[in-house]
Amino acid sequence: MKTYTILVADDEPKIVDVMSGYLQKAGYSVICAFTGRDALRLFEANRPSLVILDLMLPDVSGEDVCMRLRRTSSVPILMLTAKHAEQDRIDGLHLGADDYVTKPCSPKEVVARVGAILRRSHEHETLASRLVYHSGDLVIDNDKQCVLKSGVDASLTFMEYRVLTTLCRYPGRVFKREELIETAFGMDFRGGSRAVDAHIKNLRSKIEDNPKEPVYVQTVYGIGYRFGGMES
Structure with missing residues (x-):
């Protein structure tokens, strides 16, 4: 069975220690970073399967780390944030994060989300x-x-990839946002409809010639989204 490596980046040693313990107990290999620079360095050296990334890192912020990782990698990123406002979480998804957990958080929930993301x-x-x-x-x-x-290579995140493959599996079918969440992300996804819109916006910027006039990922106003491409 494959052993997945998880990079945990957080400047609070107690959180890192507890998170690492739960992840290792669940069968994951864990590497730890306490600064943004360390996170970037360890990522390049180890190429982990998933990154748990705190937004409030010293030296290089979690937002900047996320953006830098997205320039070269589609690795799944689970953000940890103490910001509770919905817009803050949506902003994180726009940067390329795949999911988020709000602090204080249960280590068991984080492990469950890691497992769901990797599956x-x-x-x-x-x-x-x-x-x-x-x-x-x-x-x-x-x-x-x-x-x-x-x-x-369009360098899609795995969430963007799932949105695209879910839509193209049923060409022409209109997915309501709630249906897209259930089919592409699973019922454990907590981002809501605005998070879906954020992933759609990011996806269009990567695969459409003109994101404002999409050919592939089309909006059906008042309902949701559909795939408009025809296989050749």
Whole structure:
């Protein structure tokens, strides 16, 4: 059985110690960082399967760490935040985070979310191993779990990948936001409809020539979203 490595980045040693203990008990390998710079360095050296990232890190903020990771990696990122306002959490998703937990949090909940994220990130959602749209403008390679836009890796996060593969599995079907949450993310997802909109916005910026006039991920006003691409 594969052992997943989790990077925990938090400047509070007690939180890191408790979180590490619960994760190790659940069978994960854990590496720890107490600053933003350490988190970036350890990520490059170890390439973990998932990152638990506190927003309030010294030297380099969690937001900056998240943005830097997203430039080169689609690794799942679970944010820890003491900010309770909904907009703060939505902003984190816009930066590229995949899920969040608000402090103070239960270590058991964090472990459960890590497990759910990793399960979703390794599930195969499309009907074929390789889907090609508009003569190669968009290619979804399900075996490699990657998406190419005009021949270049679109660097989707796994949440963005799940949204796209869920929609393209049922071309033309209109998904209400609640249905998309249940089908793509599972019922443990707490982001709500605004979080779905944030993932859709990020996805469009990566795969659409003009995100304001999307060809692939289309809005059906007053209802939800559908996939508009035709396989070629």
